[in-house]
Amino acid sequence: MLDVRLSNNPVWHKCNLLAFNPSIPQSLIYCLTLIRRLLIKLSTMNVLLIEINPFIQTSTPISLGYIAAYLNANGFNTRILVIGQNTSISCAELHKLITEFQPALVGFSAYQRIMLYVKGLAGFIKKINNNIKTIIGGPQTTFMPAAAFADLDNIDYISRGSGERTMLHIARAIENNTPFSDLLGVSYKDSAGSVFDTQPLESFTDLDQYPSAYLNDVFDYSNMSEAIMLTSRGCPHNCIYCYTPNAFGHKITFHSVDRVIEEIKWISKKGVKKLWFADPNISFKPKRVIELLDRIIAEDLKMEIWMQTRADLVSTELMQKMKQAGVSTIAFGLESASEKVLEKLDKKISLDKIAEAIRLAQRQDIEVELFTIFGLPYETFEDAVKTLEFVKKNKVKIMGNTNSQQMQIYFGTHMAKHYKDYNIRPLNNDRPAYLSIGSQYETDCMKSKDMHKIQELWKANSLDGGKRIVS
Amino acid sequence: MTTIAIQKIYIILSKPDKTDFIRLSRFLQSAFYHVNMTSSLYLITENLSESMPQIREIHKEIGRFLSEHLFARLYVHYVHPVNSLDIEDVKSCYQHIKQAAVKFDQEGYMHQEMPRLMLLPVIAPENKLDNKSDNKPDNKTKPSSLKPLLEELKNSFLLSSLYLNRAASDLAQNKEIQRVTEKFYFSPDDSRKMPDILCNLFCHDILDDSLDKLTSDSLDMSEQCPASIVVSIQEGTIYKCIDAFRKKISFANIDEINDRDDFTSIYNESGESKIDCLKCRERVADSFADLPMPQDIREETGALLCHFGTLRQDNEDYSQAVEKYKKSLKLSPVEEAGHIYFRLAVCYTMTDLYDQALKAFSSCELIYNKQYYFHFYKGLCYFGKGDYNGAIEEFSDALRLKPNKEDMIRILIYKGTCFNNIGDYEQAVVALEKAGEKAGRVKEIYNALGFSYFQLKNYDKSIENLTTAVEIDPYSALDYASLGSNYREKGDFDMAIVMYEKALTLDPDMILARENLERLKKKT
Structure with missing residues (x-):
C-alpha cells in the first residue's frame, strides 16, 4: 500500500474496494453494483491508469473513471494518476509510486499531442519493472495502425474502442499468467515482438451496464x-x-x-x-x-x-x-x-x-x-x-x-x-x-x-x- | 521517506575550473531526478562567454536527462548582463547554446507540440555610464543596439526577457523592445551582483505565484511557494529558498550529494523550512510596490497588497493593514479605490485615528453611503472623538438603512449611549428600550437604561433595569453600586447599604461605593 502522504496527494484518485459508505442512497442501480462487488472474488492484482497532459490543468478523468469502476467491480484494485500542468510530481516520486503500488498493468490515455509523454512514462515504468504490462487506449488508438508498435517499444497492447471490457480481458489474462490469451478488442505485441490483431469487442449498448465512477467513489472529491x-x-x-x-x-x-x-x-x-x-x-x-x-x-x-x-x-x-x-x-x-x-x-x-x-x-x-x-x-x-x-x-x-x-x-x-x-x-x-x-x-x-x-x-x-x- | 518535486533550480555560476564540472554534473544528475516533470533552471552568470564551459557541461546533463525521461520538460533561463561592447560575443554564445535544443526542437516538430527543452535568455542591459575621465568608451546598452540582439534571438526561437534596474526601466516602455521581449523583470536596486539579481528573479517568481493564488481557488498565502533550490557553485552550497539564501542557511554542500538518494535524505534531514512564507510573500509584494512595472502588473500587485491588508485586518493587526492598504491605493485602478478606502477607514477607526478614518470614509462615500455599516463606522469615529451629535446623526442614518438584527441592537446601544452622554435621557430611553425589545437580555442595555432612568429620577424603572443587569451578571460591582444610589435617592437607606456592600465585596477598590456607604452609615 502507498503511504498516507501519497494517498492524500491530489493527483491520486483512490479506488478502494472496501471503502464504500453504507449510508449512500440505495437506488436499485447502486445496490446491484454493491452486491456484484461483494460477490466477486477480490483480486490481489493492481492496475494503474494514467492520464498525462502537461499543457492543461488536471480535470476529472471520466474515461479512466469508467474503466477503474469496471475493473474494481470485477475484483481488481485500480488507481488513477492524473498528471497535468498543475501537478507536482518528480521522477523520484513516480518511482516510489510504482515500486510501492506494484501494478501488474498500467494503462495510458493516449492523445495525439501527448504520445511522446506516454512513451516516456511507459519506458520509465518498464525500466523499474519490465514485467509490468502497458496498454494505450483512447481516441488516438482506436484506429492507430498496428505498425505503430515499431515506434512504441514499451507498449504491449493497443486498445481499439471503449476500454472497459477490453481492459478486463487483459487484466484477467495477466492475472492468469497468460497475458496474450483470450484477448479481444486489442492489438498486441507478444514477448517475441510479433504483432497480432484480435477480434473487435462489442461495447454495452445500455451504458448503465457500466458501473458508475461517481457512485463507486473512484474519484477524490476533495479536489474536484x-x-x-x-x-x-x-x-x-x-x-x-x-x-x-x-x-x-x-x-x-x-x-x-x-x-x-x-x-x-x-x-x-x-x-x-x-x-x-x-x-x-x-x-x-x-x-x-x-x-x-x-x-x-x-x-x-x-x-x-x-x-x-x-x-x-x-x-x-x-x-x-x-x-x-x-x-x-x-x-x-x-x-x-x-x-x-x-x-x-x-x-x-x-x-x-x-x-x-x-x-x-x-x-x-x-x-x-x-x-x-x-x-x-x-x-x-x-x-x-x-x-x-x-x-x-x-x-x-x-x-x-x-x-x-x-x-x-x-x-x-x-x-x-x-x-x-x-x-x-x-x-x-x-x-x-x-x-x-x-x-x-x-x-x-x-x-x-x-x-x-x-x-x-x-x-x-x-x-x-x-x-x-x-x- | 518524503520525496519532493523541485519546480525551480537557481544556479549562480562561478569562474569555472575543471573540478567544478565534475561536482556540477554529479549534482545535476541527482537534482534532476527530483525536479517536477515541468521545471525551470536559472543559470546566473556575470559573464556569459566566460561561463560557456560550465554551460556546456550543464547542457550535457540536460540532454542526458531529457533523453532518458521523455515525459520531462525543462525551461532553461540564461541570466547575464550585456553591454554595447559585448553584444557580438553574446550573439555568438547563443549560437552555441542553441545547439543544445536542436534535437528537442526536431522532436517537438515531429510530435506537433512545444519542444521539451526551451532556452530563454534573461538579459540585464548595462546602463551605467563609465567615468569619461578614464577615457573608457560608453558601454551603456541603448535600445538601438539591444533590439537587433533580441530580434536575432527571437528569430532563433530564443524568447528573451529583460532584467531592468531602475535606471534602465524606461526600456520597458519602448514599443520596439516590447515587441521582441517575452517578459520584463524589474529590480528595486541598481546592484549588478549575481546574488542580488538571483534574489530579485526569485522574488518575481514569488510575486507571480502569489498573483496566481489570488486568482485561483486556493487563497492560502501562508503556503510555501513552489519547491525551489538555490545553488552557489563558488561556495558549493545549496539553499532551500530565497530567504534561506539571504540568511546564508544552506541545507547541503554540493560535495555531499553523490547520488539521487543522498539528495532526498539530506533535503529531508534538513527539516521543514522555518521560513514564514506569508511574511515573505508580503515582503515581496511590498518591495514591488514602488517599481515602474507595466500598469496591469501594478494593478495586480495592488490587489495582492489589498489582500494582505485584509489578512492583517482579520488578525486585528490594524497598523500593518493600514500600510498595505495605503500601498495598494497607489497601485490599484480608480474603480477599486473606494473599496480600499473603506477598509483603510475601518482600520483607522479600530486604532482610534478618527480624523484619518473620517477622511478615508469621505473618499468612499459615493460607493458606500447606502450601506448601514458605513454610517455605523462613521458614527463610531464621531463617538470616539466625543462628537455625540455627529455620531447620533450617523447612527440614525445606519438605522434607516435597515441593518440586520444583531447590528441594529449594537447601533441602538451606541445611539442610546450618545444621548446619555449629551444629557438627552428621554431619547436615550427610547433608543435603549428599542434595543432591549430586539435583543432580549443584554446586560449593557439594562445598565445604560438604569443610568438614563436614574438621571430622569425614575428610580423604580432604574432599579428594575439594574436588577435585571445583576441577574444577568451577578458579579457586576458597578450595577450593585448604581442600585445602591437608586435606593439612596428613594430614601431606602438600608437597601442602599446592602447594595453598596455587595458592590464592595465584588470590588473592594470601588471608591465611590465606599464613600457613599460611609456617608449613609453616618446618616443612619
Missing part, C-alpha cells in the same frame, strides 16, 4: 471543482473531420436518466457544484434531455452546467428548461461560417439555424461558445475570416472554447482516410506511425503561412490571448 459526465456515447452524424462517428459505428448509446440523476445527486452531496456534460450530442433525443432537465429542476439539484449540442436540436422550450436547470454555458459546433465549406463538410446545418440557436441561448442569458476550425478543405483565407466575423457579429465572446483552432486530422476520421481526395498535403511524412497527420498539412486553398495568419487574427481578437488547448 467540476465533474465531467458522459450521459451518452457516440454520434450518428457524418462530419468528415470528426473521430466520434466512426469510433462508435455512427451509433449513439445512452445512460438512463435515472442513473444520470443518481450521479448528479451523489456529486452534489460531495460538494461538487459544477458539471460538464461532455456528450457530443446531449439533445439528440429531445424528449430525453427534457426529462433530464425536468428531473434536475424537480430534484432541486443546484448545479452550474456546461453542455454542448448541435444548433439544430435546440428550441425556445429547451433553452428555458436549460436555464432553469442551471445551464450557464452552451456550446455549438459552428466549424465554419462559409456555407460553401459547411456543405462540403456534410455538416447539414445552416448559418441561419446557428445564429438562431445563439439568439435563443442569449435571450435566456446562457453564455454561448462556438467551436470553430480553420484549415478546412476548400476553405480559403477569406472563408476563414468569415468565421471570425460571424462569431463577432453574433456577440459570442472569443475566449476559451470559442478560440478557434486548426483542423486536426486524427486517425479514424473520414479525412484521415481520404485526405488526398480533398487536396490535403501532409507536411511531414516521416512522423512516427503512432501519430496521425494532425495539424501538419496544407490545403490547396491555404498554405501554412495562411493558417498562421488566421490563427494570429483569432488571437488578436481573443479576450484571453487565444488559450485553447487541443488534444
